[in-house]
Amino acid sequence: xxxxxxxxxxxxxxxxxxxxxxxxxxxxxxxxxxxxxxxxxxxxxxxxxxxxxxxxxxxxxxxxxxxxxxxxxxxxxxxxxxxxxxxxxxxxxxxxxxxxxxxxxxxxxxxxxxxxxxxxxxxxxxxxxxxxxxxxxxxxxxxxxxxxxxxxxxxxxxxxxxxxxxxxxxxxxxxxxxxxxxxxxxxxxxxxxxxxxxxxxxxxxxxxxxxxxxxxxxxxxxxxxxxxxxxxxxxxxxxxxxxxxxxxxxxxxxxxxxxxxxxxxxxxxxxxxxxxxxxxxxxxxxxxxxxxxxxxxxxxxxxxxxxxxxxxxxxxxxxxxxxxxxxxxxxxxxxxxxxxxxxxxxxxxxxxxxxxxxxxxxxxxxxxxxxxxxxxxxxxxxxxxxxxxxxxxxxxxxxxxxxxxxxxxxxxxxxxxxxxxxxxxxxxxxxxxxxxxxxxxxxxxxxxxxxxxxxxxxxxxxxxxxxxxxxxxxxxxxxxxxxxxxxxxxxxxxxxxxxxxxxxxxxxxxxxxxxxxxxxxxxxxxxxxxxxxxxxxxxxxxxxxxxxxxxxxxxxxxxxxxxxxxxxxxxxxxxxxxxx
Amino acid sequence: xxxxxxxxxxxxxxxxxxxxxxxxxxxxxxxxxxxxxxxxxxxxxxxxxxxxxxxxxxxxxxxxxxxxxxxxxxxxxxxxxxxxxxxxxxxxxxxxxxxxxxxxxxxxxxxxxxxxxxxxxxxxxxxxxxxxxxxxxxxxxxxxxxxxxxxxxxxxxxxxxxxxxxxxxxxxxxxxxxxxxxxxxxx
Numbered sequence: 001x002x003x004x005x006x007x008x009x010x011x012x013x014x015x016x017x018x019x020x021x022x023x024x025x026x027x028x029x030x031x032x033x034x035x036x037x038x039x040x041x042x043x044x045x046x047x048x049x050x051x052x053x054x055x056x057x058x059x060x061x062x063x064x065x066x067x068x069x070x071x072x073x074x075x076x077x078x079x080x081x082x083x084x085x086x087x088x089x090x091x092x093x094x095x096x097x098x099x100x101x102x103x104x105x106x107x108x109x110x111x112x113x114x115x116x117x118x119x120x121x122x123x124x125x126x127x128x129x130x131x132x133x134x135x136x137x138x139x140x141x142x143x144x145x146x147x148x149x150x151x152x153x154x155x156x157x158x159x160x161x162x163x164x165x166x167x168x169x170x171x172x173x174x175x176x177x178x179x180x181x182x183x184x185x186x187x188x189x190x191x192x193x194x195x196x197x198x199x200x201x202x203x204x205x206x207x208x209x210x211x212x213x214x215x216x217x218x219x220x221x222x223x224x225x226x227x228x229x230x231x232x233x234x235x236x237x238x239x240x241x242x243x244x245x246x247x248x249x250x251x252x253x254x255x256x257x258x259x260x261x262x263x264x265x266x267x268x269x270x271x272x273x274x275x276x277x278x279x280x281x282x283x284x285x286x287x288x289x290x291x292x293x294x295x296x297x298x299x300x301x302x303x304x305x306x307x308x309x310x311x312x313x314x315x316x317x318x319x320x321x322x323x324x325x326x327x328x329x330x331x332x333x334x335x336x337x338x339x340x341x342x343x344x345x346x347x348x349x350x351x352x353x354x355x356x357x358x359x360x361x362x363x364x365x366x367x368x369x370x371x372x373x374x375x376x377x378x379x380x381x382x383x384x385x386x387x388x389x390x391x392x393x394x395x396x397x398x399x400x401x402x403x404x405x406x407x408x409x410x411x412x413x414x415x416x417x418x419x420x421x422x423x424x425x426x427x428x429x430x431x432x433x434x435x436x437x438x439x440x441x442x443x444x445x446x447x448x449x450x451x452x453x454x455x456x457x458x459x460x461x462x463x464x465x466x467x468x469x470x471x472x473x474x475x476x477x478x479x480x481x482x483x484x485x486x487x488x489x490x491x492x493x494x495x496x497x498x499x500x501x502x503x504x505x506x507x508x509x510x511x512x513x514x515x516x517x518x519x520x521x522x523x524x525x526x527x528x529x530x531x532x533x534x535x536x537x538x539x540x541x542x543x544x545x546x547x548x549x550x551x552x553x554x555x556x557x558x559x560x561x562x563x564x565x566x567x568x569x570x571x572x573x574x575x576x577x578x579x580x
Numbered sequence: 581x582x583x584x585x586x587x588x589x590x591x592x593x594x595x596x597x598x599x600x601x602x603x604x605x606x607x608x609x610x611x612x613x614x615x616x617x618x619x620x621x622x623x624x625x626x627x628x629x630x631x632x633x634x635x636x637x638x639x640x641x642x643x644x645x646x647x648x649x650x651x652x653x654x655x656x657x658x659x660x661x662x663x664x665x666x667x668x669x670x671x672x673x674x675x676x677x678x679x680x681x682x683x684x685x686x687x688x689x690x691x692x693x694x695x696x697x698x699x700x701x702x703x704x705x706x707x708x709x710x711x712x713x714x715x716x717x718x719x720x721x722x723x724x725x726x727x728x729x730x731x732x733x734x735x736x737x738x739x740x741x742x743x744x745x746x747x748x749x750x751x752x753x754x755x756x757x758x759x760x761x762x763x764x765x766x767x
Contacts, residue, residue, distance in 0.1 A: 136596075136597055137600065140600055140601060140604060141604050141608070144651065145652075147595070147596075148596070165651055197651065198593070198749070198752070198753070199592070199651065199652050199653060199654045200652075321649065322645050322649065323645040323646045323648070323649045325645075326641070326642070327642055327645075
């Protein structure tokens with residue numbers, strides 16, 4: 001008589017299966033998908049998975065954050081800098097609901113993250129059991145796809161689908177909710193990667209006629225302008241964009257999430273689009289006779305008043321997500337496909353040209369912007385420290401080579417305006433959601449994703465305190481991120497709006513802050529206050545040269561505003577350069 | 581832009597929560613669902629949903645594209661009422677005494693093409709198939725007799741186009757560079 005174990009082994013050899021628990025199967029699936037890092041936080045319902053995780057040291061590196069929201073943002077940043085899907089674990093109930101902000105953030109910014117949430121034992125679902133939340137229902141409006149697994153044998157197929165869906169087409173977050181019994185029950189494990197789902201085809205056939213039409217429109221344009229977005233980076237089309245722009249001679253503007261898709265120093269680069277973007281590309285959008293929008297979605301922060309947006313231009317929209325085409329702006333030619341594939345096919349069809357006269361119009365705008373805004377922001381000789389000069393100095397000291405992470409608000413807009421990016425995917429920021437508290441945990445994910453890169457986080461004093469607990473994660477793993485707090489003692493962007501549109505009534509925007517240096521010391525992170533211009537450069541150099549994490553609390557002019565600005569309801573061509 | 585009635589027909593995989601995903605898209609745009617029908621389609625494993633909404637032509641295109649984007653949605657069709665053949669079904673429970681006067685029964689059966697499903701001393705159950713207006717007309721006729729209950733189904737619709745779902749499914753498979761038999765197995 002064979003023992004039961006021997007019988008199982010014989011069966012396994014015959015079928016190529018191995019009998020394992022659901023928890024073990026999940027971790028094997030992740031290894032098969034090339035995952036090496038997981039951000040997460042344990043709890044009751046996910047304990048079987050964490051128990052198995054102990055045996056995966058060296059294969060699956062788990063980063064314990066101090067809050068699930070931190071894990072979600074870190075996983076997103078990891079995905080943004082590596083191009084691989086991020087992975088995030090949380091337990092049922094509050095663990096899962098704490099992820100929601102991070103899930104929504106990844107959804108709006110099209111970042112592939114696979115969220116694994118645990119669920120109560122399947123026979124308790126629907127009974128309001130302890131730590132039971134309907135996370136499928138709660139997350140539904142902010143995921144690309146979600147599914148619940150109640151039987152261990154469904155784990156491999158569901159995880160395979162999750163990775164395929166998260167990273168293909170327009171990427172996005174996926175939530176897989178696994179009941180506790182599915183984690184401890186056994187299954188015959190075999191993993192097959194997914195690359196086919198009947199109802200989902202991310203590989204859209206190329207529409208060659210549309211590309212030919214685009215080439216004709218481009219070759220006949222007199223004032224063409226390229227608006228490039230995050231889609232260029234996701235598609236890996238930076239070189240194609242560069243080639244396309246250089247061949248056609250067409251000026252390029254980038255959206256916030258498109259920053260770093262085109263070299264900041266290039267002569268065809270005209271700046272960054274949006275409410276606080278550069279004057280030239282915003283103002284001249286309404287002068288252009290042809291707009292070539294690539295991998296961007298005409299967000300309201302980019303278009304300003306839609307009724308007065310790009311009325312002189314015909315618009316070509318190259319976009320992988322069909323639902324984004326004609327959503328905000330009605331376009332003349334739609335090319336529903338991947339940016340890289342379209343540009344590859346378009347480049348041979350366009351003529352070599354240059355638009356020196358048109359480019360001069362941008363230079364004139366640049367000069368105006370420099371005189372009215374940039375000079376005083378980046379090279380002030382007296383007065384309080386400005387955010388712009390700090391960012392510009394860090395940009396110079398790191399030669400534009402760092403991965404820059406921001407929080408949300410004035411700090412973010414200033415980084416977008418004044419950091420000179422030289423490498424693709426080197427800005428990690430929360431675009432569509434504008435999630436305060438994103439910066440600190442995102443810097444952790446970015447550094448773990450790209451350990452060889454200098455990672456600098458620019459945070460406001462408000463956003464920093466929204467996820468300040470992640471200093472614990474930095475302490476725990478000695479994550480060498482450089483944290484710069486642009487500290488103006490205010491929720492600066494809201495305060496700026498109060499000054500401009502609410503009669504300077506500062507309702508709940510002034511902050512009473514703790515001593516951040518003392519707090520950093522508690523987490524054994526070296527820290528320093530900078531309040532004088534003369535000590536700024538040396539302090540930044542010291543921060544960048546120190547091994548390990550470092551925090552600089554930089555005291556900024558309390559009531560400075562980010563300019564220029566397209567005021568709410570205004571057109572892009574009505575961008576204001578001076579604060580009235 | 582003027583609002584008009586559209587019938588959205590969706591073919592979807594049988595994935596839990598797909599109905600919620602679809603209604604969320606309409607809820608976000610503040611579009612009310614006038615009627616909804618869900619059933620298995622002629623193709624095994626494929627669900628069919630028929631939604632009737634009132635909105636602008638521009639908006640219905642936007643929401644249809646968002647529905648098409650959902651991972652488990654196979655195909656979305658948007659039709660105006662003249663592009664489809666459609667029916668709704670209604671049941672009326674009416675006091676028997678009210679129907680006994682004059683030639684009411686005759687009028688209901690001959691002029692309104694209704695069926696009588698059940699007769700009891702207290703009530704009769706009448707069935708009517710037709711367009712919403714016809715169903716409402718009959719309701720109007722029956723009201724003086726004493727309507728005890730009235731229920732109406734969602735719309736079921738068949739498109740006038742020649743191409744059927746199977747042809748679309750084949751096309752989608754053709755366009756997909758990964759066929760099921762190309763899937764490479766790991767281990």
